[in-house]
Structures are given as C-alpha cells and as structure tokens.
Amino acid sequence: SFRSLRSWLKTLETKGYLKKVKREVDPVYELAAVAKKADGQWAVKFEKVKGYSVPVVAGILHNRQLIAEAMKINVAELVTKFAEAQANPLPCCLIDREKAPVKEVIVRDNIDLGSMFPIPTHHEKDAGPYITAALLIAKDPCTGVRNVSIHRLQLLGPNRLGILILPRHLWHIFRQVEEKDQPLEIALVIGVDPLTLLASQAITPFGVDELEIASALHGEPLQLVKCETVDIEVPAHAEIVLEGRLLPGVREIEGPFGEYPKYYGPASKKPVIVIDAVTCRRRPIYQTIVAATREHLLLGAIPREATLFQMVRQAVPTVRAVHLTPGGTCRYHAVIAIDKRHEGEAKNAIFAAFASSAEVKHVVVVDKDVDIFNPEDVEWAIATRCQASKDVIIISQAHGNRLDPSSDDGLSDKMGIDATVPLSAPAERFERIRIPGFEKIRLEEYLG
Ligand code: FMN
Numbered sequence: 001s002f003r004s005l006r007s008w009l010k011t012l013e014t015k016g017y018l019k020k021v022k023r024e025v026d027p028v029y030e031l032a033a034v035a036k037k038a039d040g041q042w043a044v045k046f047e048k049v050k051g052y053s054v055p056v057v058a059g060i061l062h063n064r065q066l067i068a069e070a071m072k073i074n075v076a077e078l079v080t081k082f083a084e085a086q087a088n089p090l091p092c093c094l095i096d097r098e099k100a101p102v103k104e105v106i107v108r109d110n111i112d113l114g115s116m117f118p119i120p121t122h123h124e125k126d127a128g129p130y131i132t133a134a135l136l137i138a139k140d141p142c143t144g145v146r147n148v149s150i151h152r153l154q155l156l157g158p159n160r161l162g163i164l165i166l167p168r169h170l171w172h173i174f175r176q177v178e179e180k181d182q183p184l185e186i187a188l189v190i191g192v193d194p195l196t197l198l199a200s201q202a203i204t205p206f207g208v209d210e211l212e213i214a215s216a217l218h219g220e221p222l223q224l225v226k227c228e229t230v231d232i233e234v235p236a237h238a239e240i241v242l243e244g245r246l247l248p249g250v251r252e253i254e255g256p257f258g259e260y261p262k263y264y265g266p267a268s269k270k271p272v273i274v275i276d277a278v279t280c281r282r283r284p285i286y287q288t289i290v291a292a293t294r295e296h297l298l299l300g301a302i303p304r305e306a307t308l309f310q311m312v313r314q315a316v317p318t319v320r321a322v323h324l325t326p327g328g329t330c331r332y333h334a335v336i337a338i339d340k341r342h343e344g345e346a347k348n349a350i351f352a353a354f355a356s357s358a359e360v361k362h363v364v365v366v367d368k369d370v371d372i373f374n375p376e377d378v379e380w381a382i383a384t385r386c387q388a389s390k391d392v393i394i395i396s397q398a399h400g401n402r403l404d405p406s407s408d409d410g411l412s413d414k415m416g417i418d419a420t421v422p423l424s425a426p427a428e429r430f431e432r433i434r435i436p437g438f439e440k441i442r443l444e445e446y447l448g
Pocket of ligand 1: 132133147148149150151152153164165166167168169170171200201202203289296299300
C-alpha cells in the first residue's frame with residue numbers, strides 16, 4: 001500500500017498521471033496557475049521554485065479514478081468503501097523515532113517557515129502565502145483522542161500562522177482549553193499518503209480519530225511517531241511536520257483567501273498558531289492544494305457523499321447512488337438516484353439529503369436509469385420528468401453555508417427537485433428511445 005506521498009508520486013509517474021516542471025516557477029501566482037491548468041488531468045511536481053530548493057507537488061488526487069486507484073477499488077465502490085472504513089476504524093501503531101523518515105532533520109531554533117519552505121500564494125486577492133495541505137492533529141483534552149482536519153493557514157510571521165477554524169471538532173477542542181487560558185498543542189503534517197489525506201476529511205461523530213480511518217482505508221495500521229515538543233503522534237512517513245501551539249485569547253487578522261466556492265473568504269480576526277519545532281525528511285517535498293481545484297473539491301466530496309448515502313439509505317432503502325456535483329462546488333448540489341418503489345420516496349430522499357449536511361442546498365432526485373455523473377443526463381431528467389408545481393419543494397431560511405455568498409451569513413433557502421417518473425405513468429410514455437446494437441458498435445470498424 002502507499003505509505004507515503006513519495007510512493008504515491010512514483011505510482012502516479014509510472015501511470016503517466018504526474019508531470020514534472022523543470023522550468024523555474026514563481027511561488028506567487030505562477031505555480032498555482034500551472035497547477036490549476038493541469039487540474040483534473042495531471043498531478044504536477046514543480047522541481048524548481050524560485051528562491052527555494054524544496055520541490056512542490058499539487059493535484060495528487062485530482063479525479064475520482066485516482067482516488068479509487070489509491071484505495072485499490074473500482075470507482076463505483078468509492079462511497080460505500082469510504083463509509084465502511086469510517087464505520088470500522090483500525091488502530092494505528094507507534095514506531096521508533098530512529099525509523100521515522102520525518103525525523104531525519106529536526107529544527108528547534110530560528111524557525112522561519114517562509115524561507116524554509118516554498119509556501120505559494122495562490123489567488124489574486126489572497127492575503128499572502130498560505131499553507132493549504134497540512135493535516136492539523138490535536139487531542140481532545142478530556143479523552144486524549146486525536147482529531148485531524150485541514151485548515152487554511154496564513155503565514156503571519158516567521159513562525160506564526162493565522163488559522164480559519166469553522167465550528168466543528170477542532171473548534172470544540174480549542175475552546176475547551178482556551179477557556180482555561182491554556183494553549184492547545186498541535187502538529188501540522190504536510191505531505192502524507194493519499195489515503196491519510198482523504199481520511200482527514202471524514203465526517204465523523206466527535207471522538208473518532210481520523211488516523212484510524214486512514215488505517216482502515218489502508219487495511220493495516222498507519223505508522224505513527226511521537227513529536228519532539230508536543231504530546232502528539234504524527235504519520236512517520238510524512239514529508240514535513242510543524243509542531244506548535246494554538247494560542248489562547250489571541251486573534252489576529254487573517255484573509256482574504258480564495259476559497260472552494262470560487263469566491264474570497266473575507267479577512268477577519270482569527271486564532272493564531274506559533275511553531276516551536278520543525279521535523280522533516282532530508283530532502284522534503286512540499287505539498288500544496290490550490291483552492292477550488294478538483295482535488296480540493298473531491299477531498300471534501302467523497303466523505304460527504306458517504307454520509308449522504310447512508311442518510312438517504314435510511315429514508316429510501318433502494319437508493320442506488322449519490323453525487324455532489326463539481327458545479328455545485330461538491331458541497332451544495334446533490335444528485336440522488338433511487339429505484340423508486342413507492343410514490344413520494346423522492347421527497348423523502350430530499351429531506352434526508354438536507355439532514356445529512358447543512359451545506360446541501362439544492363437536491364435533484366432521479367430514477368436509476370439516469371447517469372448522475374453526467375450533467376446532461378441529469379438536466380434531461382429535470383427537463384422531461386419534472387413539473388415544478390408538484391415536483392419542486394422550497395424551504396426558506398434554513399441553516400446553510402457561510403461561504404455561499406448568496407446566503408444571509410449562512411441562512412439559506414433549500415430546494416428539492418423530484419425528477420423521477422410517476423409510478424402510475426404508462427411505461428411507454430417515459431420509455432427512452434434506443435437503437436438496438438448501439439452499445440456494441442465500434443466506430444473505428446466503420447469509419448476508415
Ligand atoms: N475547514 C476549516 O474549518 N477551515 C479551513 O480553512 C479549511 N480548509 C480546508 C482546506 C482543504 C484543502 C480541505 C480539503 C478542507 C478544508 N477544511 C477547512 C475542511 C476541514 O478540514 C474538514 O471539514 C474536516 O473534516 C473538519 O474536521 P473536524 O470536524 O474533525 O474538525
């Protein structure tokens with residue numbers, strides 16, 4: 001299995017999914033521009049970043065096929081396999097410091113992140129360089145259970161980072177120690193294997209360690225190693241680890257930052273991290289995730305689809321598949337295919353989808369013959385199987401997502417569209433036209 005970012009990069013290279021950029025690139029805009037152009041097609045390794053000797057990779061999980069290959073399954077199984085791993089976490093194991101590649105270099109003094117690592121600036125109005133692909137590991141102070149999440153981190157000073165923490169698990173953990181006026185020990189892990197990266201995005205009940213989900217995805221215990229200055233364990237085969245503290249009672253201006261819905265998240269006062277130690281490989285590879293690329297969207301989509309699928313299945317047992325579409329930023333638009341057995345089930349699927357996540361805003365339910373990964377097929381179902389006065393439901397002013405600029409600071413309308421064929425309709429009225437033998441035709445045998 002792919003234990004490290006490096007072994008995954010080798011696999012990508014062998015399969016022709018990795019392009020190497022030998023030409024010098026500027027970490028300000030140029031690197032992100034190239035990565036964005038390659039998005040969805042290739043992972044890119046920038047070997048020469050202006051002013052640095054450390055290379056940068058971007059786009060290591062840029063499509064569903066790649067994610068499925070990392071999990072060694074076929075693409076149709078992605079969502080159920082992820083849900084299975086999430087439901088059956090596997091403990092990690094601890095290895096000695098001497099055996100951990102991420103301990104090859106240890107720096108404890110004069111830490112200057114901006115000169116050590118080529119931290120890029122992505123979008124035009126970003127407040128500066130941002131670390132975007134670091135797994136933040138912290139422990140619940142009551143139970144000692146680890147929590148893992150990714151956060152945008154603005155470089156505010158040589159060893160100082162501003163962080164956006166939305167009100168989820170990390171926020172809860174931080175507030176518990178901040179109320180006692182204590183710092184929260186954290187580790188930021190950059191450059192892990194693709195399955196650990198994906199596991200960091202699992203939507204779990206509070207108290208589940210995402211690294212154990214990573215172990216479950218790997219089918220074997222993930223190897224961890226103890227940090228130097230904080231009581232936290234980190235993936236031993238990572239490229240870079242930054243050890244530090246989230247400071248209590250400190251807020252500094254962070255932002256703006258170009259975000260996944262393709263708008264800027266505004267500047268405001270945010271918590272601050274101070275870094276006390278850096279450990280890394282001798283020749284580390286730095287990883288960046290450019291906001292709103294397929295990679296960014298899919299990392300969020302797969303775990304959300306797993307939760308969505310489970311919720312819908314409770315309401316409609318014959319659900320076939322779910323999709324959070326890229327046009328809907330892989331968060332706001334859900335398309336659900338069901339094998340409808342009872343009239344009205346499409347609406348129950350819509351309720352379940354809204355309940356699965358506050359981010360879900362528009363839901364389309366289609367029959368099992370519609371390819372939910374093909375936007376044209378979904379639109380065709382809406383065009384020909386939906387009558388708005390009875391098939392559309394609108395709920396006003398529910399909890400939505402703050403990063404959706406059309407919401408009223410997170411207060412958002414929801415819409416569900418039932419684009420399924422009525423069970424009572426005569427079958428021939430909705431029979432798709434088809435040409436016998438079409439599937440078997442190989443055009444090259446007919447066209448010279
Ligand atoms: N969540 C945040 O709260 N703030 C962020 O700045 C942030 N940036 C992200 C950047 C990337 C590239 C990705 C993939 C996700 C980001 N997320 C961010 C989402 C969280 O990492 C994710 O929701 C995670 O599951 C939250 O975990 P938790 O509930 O255990 O805290």
